[in-house]
Amino acid sequence: xxxxxxxxxxxxxxxxxxxxxxxxxxxxxxxxxxxxxxxxxxxxxxxxxxxxxxxxxxxxxxxxxxxxxxxxxxxxxxxxxxxxxxxxxxxxxxxxxxxxxxxxxxxxxxxxxxxxxxxxxxxxxxxxxxxxxxxxxxxxxxxxxxxxxxxxxxxxxxxxxxxxxxxxxxxxxxxxxxxxxxxxxxxxxxxxxxxxxxxxxxxxxxxxxxxxxxxxxxxxxxxxxxxxxxxxxxxxxxxxxxxxxxxxxxxxxxxxxxxxxxxxxxxxxxxxxxxxx
Amino acid sequence: xxxxxxxxxxxxxxxxxxxxxxxxxxxxxxxxxxxxxxxxxxxxxxxxxxxxxxxxxxxxxxxxxxxxxxxxxxxxxxxxxxxxxxxxxxxxxxxxxxxxxxxxxxxxxxxxxxxxxxxxxxxxxxxxxxxxxxxxxxxxxxxxxxxxxxxxxxxxxxxxxxxxxxxxxxxxxxxxxxxxxxxxxxxxxxxxxxxxxxxxxxxxxxxxxxxxxxxxxxxxxxxxxxxxxxxxxxxxxxxxxxxxxxxxxxxxxxxxxxxxxxxxx
Numbered sequence: 001x002x003x004x005x006x007x008x009x010x011x012x013x014x015x016x017x018x019x020x021x022x023x024x025x026x027x028x029x030x031x032x033x034x035x036x037x038x039x040x041x042x043x044x045x046x047x048x049x050x051x052x053x054x055x056x057x058x059x060x061x062x063x064x065x066x067x068x069x070x071x072x073x074x075x076x077x078x079x080x081x082x083x084x085x086x087x088x089x090x091x092x093x094x095x096x097x098x099x100x101x102x103x104x105x106x107x108x109x110x111x112x113x114x115x116x117x118x119x120x121x122x123x124x125x126x127x128x129x130x131x132x133x134x135x136x137x138x139x140x141x142x143x144x145x146x147x148x149x150x151x152x153x154x155x156x157x158x159x160x161x162x163x164x165x166x167x168x169x170x171x172x173x174x175x176x177x178x179x180x181x182x183x184x185x186x187x188x189x190x191x192x193x194x195x196x197x198x199x200x201x202x203x204x205x206x207x208x209x210x211x212x213x214x215x216x217x218x219x220x221x222x223x224x225x226x227x228x229x230x231x232x233x234x235x236x237x238x239x240x241x242x243x244x245x246x247x248x249x250x251x252x253x254x255x256x257x258x259x260x261x262x263x264x265x266x267x268x269x270x271x272x273x274x275x276x277x
Numbered sequence: 278x279x280x281x282x283x284x285x286x287x288x289x290x291x292x293x294x295x296x297x298x299x300x301x302x303x304x305x306x307x308x309x310x311x312x313x314x315x316x317x318x319x320x321x322x323x324x325x326x327x328x329x330x331x332x333x334x335x336x337x338x339x340x341x342x343x344x345x346x347x348x349x350x351x352x353x354x355x356x357x358x359x360x361x362x363x364x365x366x367x368x369x370x371x372x373x374x375x376x377x378x379x380x381x382x383x384x385x386x387x388x389x390x391x392x393x394x395x396x397x398x399x400x401x402x403x404x405x406x407x408x409x410x411x412x413x414x415x416x417x418x419x420x421x422x423x424x425x426x427x428x429x430x431x432x433x434x435x436x437x438x439x440x441x442x443x444x445x446x447x448x449x450x451x452x453x454x455x456x457x458x459x460x461x462x463x464x465x466x467x468x469x470x471x472x473x474x475x476x477x478x479x480x481x482x483x484x485x486x487x488x489x490x491x492x493x494x495x496x497x498x499x500x501x502x503x504x505x506x507x508x509x510x511x512x513x514x515x516x517x518x519x520x521x522x523x524x525x526x527x528x529x530x531x532x533x534x535x536x537x538x539x540x541x542x
Contacts (some may be wrong), residue, residue, distance in 0.1 A: 052453055086455030096450030100468040109464050113455020120460050162450070169454055 002068055003027035004173055004205045005051060009062030012046060012055065012229075020046045021057070022229040028207055033199040035220030035237070036209040039249050043229040044209040045093075048177045051207070052088050053077045067172055086113025089166025089204075091195075093178035095158040099151035103142065103161050106150050107133040110168030136164040140194055156187025163194055174198060176208040180215065188212075192219050213245060213254075333513075340521055341514035348503065348522045355499035356526065358417050358492070359485040362424025367478050369429045374436030375462060381440065391434075398430030406492040417498030424485050424492070432481055439473040440466060475541045479534040486530055490523050 005028040012021040021043045028034050036044045049055040051064050053071045063073035069084040071077070078084075089110075097106045111129045112120040119125070125133075137143040140160040150158060159179060166174060176195060180188035196219050199206045210216045216223055217237045225233035225240075225248045232248055233240065242254040323330075342348075376382055377390040405423035413419050448465035456464065493501020500519060507515040 054449055054453065082455045082457065084455075085453060088453070090450075090453035092446065092450060092453075094446050096446040096453075098447040098450070098465060098468050100471065101464070105464075109451050109456065109460075110454050112451070112457075112460050112464070117457050117460070120456065121463060123463070165450070165454065 004030050004032075004067055005207065006065040007047075007051070007062070008064075010047075010050060010064060011058045011061035012043075012050065013058055019229050021050070023062070024229075024231060026224065026231065026234070028205060030205055031199075031203050032222055033196070033206040033220050034208070035216035035223045036207060036226065037211065037213060037216050037223060037248070038226035038232075040211070042226040044226050045177050046229075047226065048175050048207065048209055051175055052085055052090050053081050082113060086169055087172045089163075089169050089171035089174045091159070091162055091166055091174065091176040091179045093181050095155070095162045095182075097150040097158055097162055097165070099149065101150060102147050103137065103150055103153070104130070104133055104146040106161055107136055107164045107168050110136070110165040113169060132170075133164070133168050136167040137161070139167060140164045154187070156183050156190060159183060159187070159191050160194065163191070163198075167198070172204065174204050174206045174208075176206065178209050178211065181211060188215070195219070213240075336511075336513040337517040339514065340517035341512070342518045344515070345518065345522070348500065348519055351493075351500040351503055352522050352526050354417055355489045355493065355501070356486055356530070358420040358497075358499050359424065359482060359489040361421045362489070363428060363478065363482045363485050365421070365425040366428035366432050366481070369425075370432035370436050373429065373433040374440060375466075377433060378437045378440040380443070380445070381462070381466070391437075394430045394433040396430070397426050398434065400427065402427045402488045402492055403495060406497040407495045410496045415496045415498075420489055420492040420497035420499055423497060424488060427488075428481050428485060432477060435477045436470070436474055439470040439477070443469045472541050476538050479538050483527075483531050483534050486527055490527075 007024050007026040010021055010024040014020050024047060038044045050057055056072055056075050056077060059075040064071040066084055067087055071081055071084060108125050134143060137146055140163050142160050142164060145153060180191050192215060195206055198204050220237055223237045223240055224231060227248050233244055242256060245254040246252055373390055373394055377387050377394060379387055402423045405426050406419055409419035409422040443466055448461050451461050451465040489499050491501050493499040494505040504519050
């Protein structure tokens, strides 16, 4: 079966700092939830940004396909990239909401890739689109805040709104770039539960970068580890041993005690989180 | 450690060359001295001709308000010139500002547009007013056009500086949904710069009301025409009344626009 995300021989060089990504080959299949781990600067965020074409790879250096559509090839963005982006929900570490817009307006931007350009440009959204946006907000338990400014919310709430924006795209793939790195532990768990729910109940493909190894092991069935722009490990989460982690992170601090076996997670419904769509 | 002692010691006095500072001050003072001659500075004239000035000032008082209705109706025209001059400028400054923002367009778009805006900003309103009086005839419309062209250049620069200072994150957030470039600007950029744009626009409106009072002097309508005529006719009591009208209206508008600005920030 054709993989949902298909990265071939992708390289990226930033200025004189050398290679950020080095001949990356990676396939992600439909319905997988993959955790991308690695130390700071290993290239995990850079890789994710390449997949949706926010960054272009080196010239003559491979390409990225998502859902069978080319996103970029040899450092050039595909002309139809917007249609494919509309099918990819992207979640950022810093949420990237528009602060001065209300929560519902932010969520409605999730429809921009699908509705006629003139309507989106004029900011004219139909009732069914507004209903969809409200439904997404309800899914992440944020419907009460619909008409507040995004800037009034806490970090965890903003990230849930950002997920609602991604859900409003009705995407086939979710890319989450350090979605919990700026959040407190409780919000982090809540956001990861939502992502996990989207994966399990809607069958979406999820690729998430994380710098907390325990989160990656608990939530993702498959883990890909990057080190200095190269893939060092790509296997089931259970195969990730302390020895390997020490290799990935260049430390000696991982041992059997610091790395308990992945706990069996029971999906707890988040406040107001409707599990069935 | 050996290597640590080799490092220069960090002192409380910041490193740097103090002679460069002295040189800077010297250059500044030299510029002042150099300009003294060219500007024919002669402060003693203020003392020597004090009697003349007292007589001249005396002619201004008491102000002659006998035609105040006329003055006020011309002042209203002046404000109307400023309203349209500023409004047109805002409308045109928005696309020009976007096109001259380095973070949104490639350099080969941004640089030419910036030069065009430089040009329209470099020429004073009064010069444009004289040109438009020739082109569209005497009257307020020439004033509107003069303010419009000059203010477009000013606002485009101020607007684009605001755009260049935005947080790129939200724009990427909108881009990632599959939005078009125009939608990225409308949903990602404009909401971020709106408070500054409103503030700049109101400030330019205030200063355009002031400018509109003088474009009339070259025949471009408004209260400037009366100001100029009364001065040329040595009717200084009337000049004084006109100036008081200008001060009152400009002050009132400044206060009003400050009040509006506070609502938006």
